[in-house]
Amino acid sequence: MEIWRRNLYILMVSQFLVMCAMSMIIPFLPLYLQEMGVTDPDQTQLWSGLIFGINFLSAFLMAPIWGNLADKMGRKIMILRSGYGMTIVIFLMGLAISPLQLLFLRLLNGTISGFIPASISLVATNTPKERAGYALGMLQSGTVAGNIIGPFIGGLMAEIVGFRTIFFLTSLTIGLATVVVNLTVKEEAKPDPEKKQKGFIADGSEILHQKALPILFLVGFMLQFAMVAPMPQMSLFVSDLGAPGGYIAFFAGLVSAVTGLANMLASPLLGRLGDKFGSEKVLFFSMLGASVFFIPHAAVSAVWQLLIFRFLLGLCVGGLLPSLNTLIRKNAPIGKESTAYGYSTSAVFLGNMLGPITGGVLSGIIGIRGLFLLTAFLLICGAFLLRRRLPDSPSQFQRQSHSQKVASK
Structure with a gap:
């Protein structure tokens, strides 16, 4: 192997x-x-x-x-x-x-x-x-x-x-x-011990001055913020919908589980599509798909409807973080990939921290149904920010086509 x-x-x-x-x-x-x-x-x-x-x-x-x-x-x-x-x-x-x-x-x-x-x-x-x-x-x-x-x-x-x-x-x-x-x-690709190393601040400055990376970090924060903001209120939402048999805790857990299951099934497939057609495209359409499936969350009237839309949401979510991580690898300076992933991880953790807090405050003002619509809006904004500020790079399919044309000449 x-x-x-x-x-x-x-x-x-x-x-x-x-x-x-x-x-x-x-x-x-x-x-x-x-x-x-x-x-x-x-x-x-x-x-x-x-x-x-x-x-x-x-x-x-x-x-x-x-x-x-x-x-x-x-x-x-x-x-x-x-x-x-x-x-x-x-x-x-x-x-x-x-x-x-x-x-x-x-x-x-x-x-x-x-x-x-x-x-x-x-x-x-x-x-x-x-x-x-x-x-x-x-x-x-x-x-x-x-x-x-x-x-x-x-x-x-x-x-x-x-x-x-x-x-x-x-x-x-x-x-x-x-x-x-x-x-x-x-680990085959190891750091070069003879290469002159810069300090932490200099490395961070180099990362943040790359044109694409700050956009990707911001998108990562927005993704995580949007995905976790409604989660603390989900059990209350399941209760309001009327959990079958009164099993609120079970169906609240099931709502999270079906999203995770769909995510797990879709991630490798969407990763392959990113290798073939470009991770930028997969990330953009996954964000759009997630926003589209968040909108019906605000209109569901039964738990079974919520489960369906959570599963469909999970299929789109499976393309988000893998595509984002692939793009970070492509855009990071050579030898600074782990530093770039460190900043990306910080952005995701910041979304993990602020999302539930902000979601809890906003749900008291606009309700969880309004929070679903706000989440959809954030994902749409993130998708078009990505599309506008991050140009497509050649996919494997495009590179192969270009190589074939060059060889034929």
Whole structure:
């Protein structure tokens, strides 16, 4: 098997395991706080929000730094640094006895995180350019599958083994995945140790002065902001629609799961289309498709209608981040790909942080149906911003046609 394919499949499975392990703790976090003695409902909600969000804040701040170090030291070592670091920190979360300790450990976990961005960077830089879209689409499938299955497994295991044991099992899973990467993944495109290195600020300035990259970072922020803004209100929306049998929690989870399933199925296919016809086109039409399917969300009157449109939305969402990551690889300066992915990751994390907060505020003013329409508008704006400011680059199909014409002459 070609080395890039072996790396891809190993990292795809590893990302699935890591995301599955990381998302297992989401369903029972408030209950874990209650076990620590936080019994007041308002205090439980406050601590849950702080503990959940602090991880994204520290990851948002550190992502460009780790990306810059990856360009200097190698991408694989950044995967190992993150994997082994999270193994230790998550194990310690299982020993925490107070919300303050858990808050500090989540802050530390975000600081040392970076397994997913480093994996994306390694695959992007060690895969032939004409197969980058397919490879990044496959990685996206592994990540989404882990996000879908993790909460289900976590909720099930919490009933069987208890909350603290799940942290220990999560630590073990991430540790094993990191060991597998250490033993089997080979990084061929390594940084040149003799190349004179610039400082972090100089590298960042070079990245931000590239014509296309700031546009892509902005689009990444808009994508994530738009996608997560309605999510905290989704269970209330399912309740208002009238969940069959009164199973609100089940159908709220199912609404997220069908979107993730469609995303997982569509990502490799849309990645291949990006390799053939250009990732710019796939990203543009995926954003338009997502905006179109968000509009009927505002008019649904039953849960089954919502499930249909969430699935169709997921088919379009599958083309967003893989295409964006492919374009970042194409437009990043040679040797600065990981730094570019670091800034892109920060933009996505910023969307993760601000989206739910803003969505919660706006839903109180315009309602969740109005929020769906606003989300559609944001995606349309992002699509045409991309179309206007980022010219198409030749696709594999176009390059092959051009080569054939040159050869015939």
